[in-house]
Amino acid sequence: MTASRPVTRPGAAPTTTMSDDPTPTNRTAALGARRATITDVAREAGTGKTSISRYLNGEMGVLSPDLRERIEAAIAKLDYRPNQMARGLKRGRNRLIGMLLADLTNPYSVEVLQGVEAACHALGYMPLICHAANEIDMERRYLQLLTTYRVEGVIVNALGVKEELLQGFAQGGIPVVLVDRSVEGFVTDMVGLDNPAAVQLATCHLVDEGFEELLFIVQPVTHVSSRRLREAAFRETVATLNASGSTLVIDLADASAALAELDARVVAAKRAGKRVALFAANGPVALRVAVHLKERHGVDWQASVVLMSIDDSEWAQLAGMTTVRQPTYDIGRRAVEFLHERLGGAAMPARECLLPGELVVRASTTRTDQLDMQRASQGT
Amino acid sequence: MTASRPVTRPGAAPTTTMSDDPTPTNRTAALGARRATITDVAREAGTGKTSISRYLNGEMGVLSPDLRERIEAAIAKLDYRPNQMARGLKRGRNRLIGMLLADLTNPYSVEVLQGVEAACHALGYMPLICHAANEIDMERRYLQLLTTYRVEGVIVNALGVKEELLQGFAQGGIPVVLVDRSVEGFVTDMVGLDNPAAVQLATCHLVDEGFEELLFIVQPVTHVSSRRLREAAFRETVATLNASGSTLVIDLADASAALAELDARVVAAKRAGKRVALFAANGPVALRVAVHLKERHGVDWQASVVLMSIDDSEWAQLAGMTTVRQPTYDIGRRAVEFLHERLGGAAMPARECLLPGELVVRASTTRTDQLDMQRASQGT
DNA sequence: TTGTAAGCGTTATCAA
DNA sequence: TTGATAACGCTTACAA
Numbered sequence: 001m002t003a004s005r006p007v008t009r010p011g012a013a014p015t016t017t018m019s020d021d022p023t024p025t026n027r028t029a030a031l032g033a034r035r036a037t038i039t040d041v042a043r044e045a046g047t048g049k050t051s052i053s054r055y056l057n058g059e060m061g062v063l064s065p066d067l068r069e070r071i072e073a074a075i076a077k078l079d080y081r082p083n084q085m086a087r088g089l090k091r092g093r094n095r096l097i098g099m100l101l102a103d104l105t106n107p108y109s110v111e112v113l114q115g116v117e118a119a120c121h122a123l124g125y126m127p128l129i130c131h132a133a134n135e136i137d138m139e140r141r142y143l144q145l146l147t148t149y150r151v152e153g154v155i156v157n158a159l160g161v162k163e164e165l166l167q168g169f170a171q172g173g174i175p176v177v178l179v180d181r182s183v184e185g186f187v188t189d190m191v192g193l194d195n196p197a198a199v200q201l202a203t204c205h206l207v208d209e210g211f212e213e214l215l216f217i218v219q220p221v222t223h224v225s226s227r228r229l230r231e232a233a234f235r236e237t238v239a240t241l242n243a244s245g246s247t248l249v250i251d252l253a254d255a256s257a258a259l260a261e262l263d264a265r266v267v268a269a270k271r272a273g274k275r276v277a278l279f280a281a282n283g284p285v286a287l288r289v290a291v292h293l294k295e296r297h298g299v300d301w302q303a304s305v306v307l308m309s310i311d312d313s314e315w316a317q318l319a320g321m322t323t324v325r326q327p328t329y330d331i332g333r334r335a336v337e338f339l340h341e342r343l344g345g346a347a348m349p350a351r352e353c354l355l356p357g358e359l360v361v362r363a364s365t366t367r368t369d370q371l372d373m374q375r376a377s378q379g380t
Numbered sequence: 381m382t383a384s385r386p387v388t389r390p391g392a393a394p395t396t397t398m399s400d401d402p403t404p405t406n407r408t409a410a411l412g413a414r415r416a417t418i419t420d421v422a423r424e425a426g427t428g429k430t431s432i433s434r435y436l437n438g439e440m441g442v443l444s445p446d447l448r449e450r451i452e453a454a455i456a457k458l459d460y461r462p463n464q465m466a467r468g469l470k471r472g473r474n475r476l477i478g479m480l481l482a483d484l485t486n487p488y489s490v491e492v493l494q495g496v497e498a499a500c501h502a503l504g505y506m507p508l509i510c511h512a513a514n515e516i517d518m519e520r521r522y523l524q525l526l527t528t529y530r531v532e533g534v535i536v537n538a539l540g541v542k543e544e545l546l547q548g549f550a551q552g553g554i555p556v557v558l559v560d561r562s563v564e565g566f567v568t569d570m571v572g573l574d575n576p577a578a579v580q581l582a583t584c585h586l587v588d589e590g591f592e593e594l595l596f597i598v599q600p601v602t603h604v605s606s607r608r609l610r611e612a613a614f615r616e617t618v619a620t621l622n623a624s625g626s627t628l629v630i631d632l633a634d635a636s637a638a639l640a641e642l643d644a645r646v647v648a649a650k651r652a653g654k655r656v657a658l659f660a661a662n663g664p665v666a667l668r669v670a671v672h673l674k675e676r677h678g679v680d681w682q683a684s685v686v687l688m689s690i691d692d693s694e695w696a697q698l699a700g701m702t703t704v705r706q707p708t709y710d711i712g713r714r715a716v717e718f719l720h721e722r723l724g725g726a727a728m729p730a731r732e733c734l735l736p737g738e739l740v741v742r743a744s745t746t747r748t749d750q751l752d753m754q755r756a757s758q759g760t
Numbered sequence: 761t762t763g764t765a766a767g768c769g770t771t772a773t774c775a776a
Numbered sequence: 777t778t779g780a781t782a783a784c785g786c787t788t789a790c791a792a
């Protein structure tokens with residue numbers, strides 16, 4: 001069972017090319033497949049493990065140039081890499097940071113991830129990325145796994161976690177930073193979009209552009225604070241501006257009813273002679289709605305219905321759709337920084353970092369286009 | 381420095397709600413922030429570590445019901461979780477599988493990842509996901525890190541790795557599975573799309589639909605085998621069918637020249653009275669081209685130019701673009717299975733698993749649309 | 761400046 | 777059926 005596992009050998013590989021040295025000619029060959037350990041290096045360099053460890057940890061001031069050279073040579077010769085696991089076990093910290101993502105299919109997550117990765121890189125952490133893929137069970141399971149791998153901290157883009165699970169980390173002294181949304185009953189650092197400001201920005205833009213009936217489309221707001229905040233901000237802004245607007249809740253897993261309702265409202269508004277604009281609460285909603293509108297109104301759907309959204313999806317440019325771009329990269333970066341500060345011992349009340357969104361104006365909401373819209377607004 | 385890190389305390393957290401028990405009232409409180417170890421459990425259960433270990437590893441047949449119950453209770457009481465790092469250190473395997481992705485921004489990667497995750501889950505592995513974000517340095521760095529964390533195997537969607545780096549894994553007895561593309565000079569298991577078949581499928585479709593001039597658009601093929609294979613297959617198919625077609629290389633980082641050339645070729649073909657179709661070698665290329673065409677021909681660009689692509693991007697449906705959908709999920713799954721077999725000791729020549737793509741026909745290449753195209757084909 | 765030895769949380773060996 | 781005890785690969789007092 002633990003027999004030496006034969007290394008992949010050429011044989012009759014179809015498409016691939018060359019490479020035909022039959023024996024593992026390199027330096028590690030003597031050790032078999034086993035990786036060199038600190039003991040091997042010590043022996044090779046003719047010294048003790050301590051000195052190797054010192055070398056590895058950069059305590060150069062305390063090593064004679066001679067010894068240092070021998071160590072360097074030994075490490076190179078054996079192609080030695082310190083075992084992080086062992087290191088972590090001894091030190092009590094393994095530089096691992098858990099990053100739990102609700103849905104990588106949402107470009108938002110990928111972008112946040114990029115920020116997280118960059119910051120981790122800069123600060124010497126290794127992100128242990130967990131993708132719940134919208135499965136609440138997966139989320140729970142990964143959270144357990146993270147605790148099992150003894151991550152030093154976690155960044156959570158929550159799907160449906162309950163407060164208690166996260167509480168477990170906090171009580172274990174493992175800092176938790178929430179991203180995009182908070183978790184009911186759990187007080188901790190959190191980073192995300194300044195939803196009220198972003199929604200206000202967008203809503204004002206629509207009103208400025210002369211739209212008279214606004215329809216905000218959002219997934220079920222239960223337990224997802226960012227959705228709730230966006231919806232609330234929409235209503236509030238509409239009220240403040242004395243504009244006319246309503247909210248439509250759509251479940252992406254079963255959207256037909258909501259989409260029918262959407263059509264109905266659009267038609268009603270048009271009948272009332274109002275210019276109507278649709279405002280999707282995030283990228284996935286926007287895509288779903290766009291696909292529907294295209295099915296209903298044809299390729300030229302944008303002449304009939306105006307759509308904008310939060311999240312600057314990659315196809316937004318193609319569709320010429322106005323959006324609010326989230327500062328995703330910074331959100332990720334900031335989350336890691338929060339964690340880093342906590343890991344450094346910072347003891348302060350939970351913080352909240354709300355970053356501003358950026359309005360990206362495109363043709364969809366622009367006056368010239370509205371004229372087209374006017375012209376074609378007869379569709380039922 | 382190692383002082384007990386104060387757990388996040390409410391304070392004046394703005395948006396969040398409730399939770400105000402001032403003391404950590406739960407069971408682990410007595411231990412401070414430290415997680416319970418196997419020794420703690422043994423003491424609590426009034427037995428030795430060995431029995432706990434046996435329990436953890438499911439050797440139930442060798443435990444008296446009584447002891448078993450006590451252990452169960454102790455584990456629950458202390459909320460004990462075995463430390464994977466320590467486990468791995470002792471056992472020599474930590475169930476970690478490295479997954480190196482070239483670019484998560486490409487939905488292809490995310491989809492493959494989903495398959496990988498599912499398979500890992502099923503087989504009891506934990507994927508350690510590394511995202512090179514198109515940076516060749518990152519890729520190298522992550523590869524080093526993976527070796528440092530002693531992953532049991534690696535799945536690599538290569539960016540620009542050199543054979544030697546990967547050779548290091550193989551020689552260390554760590555199986556490597558390549559995804560989507562091979563690495564020159566490195567012979568190992570690999571999983572990906574059956575490029576020749578997929579391209580042939582698409583090309584035949586275009587010819588069947590009556591297109592007379594085909595333009596294949598692909599990123600620089602150097603060192604990315606899948607691109608090379610697709611391009612070759614395109615040329616071959618075109619030759620076999622006695623059709624007319626050419627290839628255009630586009631560098632997404634600096635696309636203007638290629639896009640100008642593209643326009644020129646399209647115009648030339650149309651002047652010659654030929655129906656022309658563009659065939660993008662992957663999703664990112666398709667998006668770039670589509671955005672360009674839209675800028676050039678306006679919202680109704682699809683009436684002027686026909687585009688299809690490999691990779692069924694999320695916006696493909698919105699644009700009504702014909703595509704070849706890759707079996708991404710299966711690719712990921714298969715890669716893990718390959719790894720699992722190697723880890724189980726399977727010693728056989730390197731294998732190659734080429735999965736078929738699926739043609740998804742949409743309006744862009746469909747006859748009725750071509751008529752529109754004909755009508756509007758006067759654009760310079 | 762260098763080395764010895766103890767121990768991190770497990771599992772494996774061996775004896776009871 | 778159970779339990780000491782010795783590793784695993786590393787860091788860290790503490791000596792020399």
